[in-house]
Amino acid sequence: MAAIKIPERTSDNFGDPILKLLDIQAAINNSNFDVEKQFDFSECKFFNPFLLGGITSIYNYEIQKGNETGIIFPNSLSVKDYLDTIHFPNGFPYNPNKIDSFKESLSSFHSKSYIPVIFFPATKTGNNSSVREQILSAVNSILKEQLKLSGGVLQALYYMIDELTQNIADHSNCDKGLVFAQFYPSKNYMDICISDNGIGLLQGYINSGKYAVESDKEAVSLAVTGKSTKDLPESRGFGLSTSRKMLVNGLKGKFLLWSGSAMFIQTVENEEILSLEDDFKFQGCLISLRIPTFNNKEFNFYEFTE
């Protein structure tokens, strides 16, 4: 058995949970596939959505591959309670055939400061698109209540969540995506993690045959500059690039996208790509958003929509 030790806590620093997530991903990638993996939360006291959302994604991918994978829950009862409350690691339960009641079943979260782990369908077959829509509508409604935002800032939040989850449905070739968020009222920001374990950006570009892309970093660079794998009219294919600009240039937040062995990071000060060692390869795509949660009067939503 390989125990993957989850750190006791992470700092408020945007990069710290990502750094710890990289270590966890490397530990998984470097362990033998036939050895049972246990995510060891025994010493954990504090979680950040970037770390916990990422672990949830990695855990579920291991399960999906049929690898024996388990969780060692925290020693602290209150911390274990938190994991139960956010429905880690299997996600908030719902019946896709009774999706009309989903909003109601999430209503208790209006007074909380988090969105539980929710897996939404990413395929377009059957009523999946409508299920996804209902789920996102419920998530948006919680965010509105929790964050007390209005006007353009709220529009921007809706826009980003819609575009980034829609990208999973359009490009990931997997059956589900994940959304999880935590609001920090005293720090005036919300951290949102959106991820999937699909084919990843590189494979998406290779499959499309539209660009000669050979590496994750090239694929990431194309994706964040709005070069879509799809044959779309000129006005489409900009969801990712518009979202990051809206978040960082407009709302002064922080944006990170990780696919394969490349990360794109954008803050007010910098934008850059990190080309990572193969040990750190993430299957699919993970996005971390740090969203300032005050009604920024100077922000103009329409300045960013293309």
Added chain:
Amino acid sequence: MKAVFHILVSERLGTLLNSREAATSLLDFVRENKCSVIEMDFTSVEFMSRSFADQFHKEKIMLQNDYNIVIEVVNANEEVVNILRTVSRTQSKSNREFNDVQIFSFSNTDLLQEHLLSI
């Protein structure tokens, strides 16, 4: 498969990078070895001047535009990363495409840690 060429900067220019001419000589060397991806390894480099960084950045963009050569910055310490970020911000952002966004990579885990914690 794109050809990758690795250059250990300290081996060619030492650990203190001061002048524009030094930056030009480094990138002339890149021009002579037309690989599509250059890994510019800054291991052991202690200092990069603003002049060096400015020239390096300008010529890097020219190489990308003229020859489609991508230069990746490998194992740069935080001071070098910061000066490269600074000069990159002074470039005109009109019609900006992705070719002037830095690509960093670190084979040294401590440097990766330092970098991520600086975000």
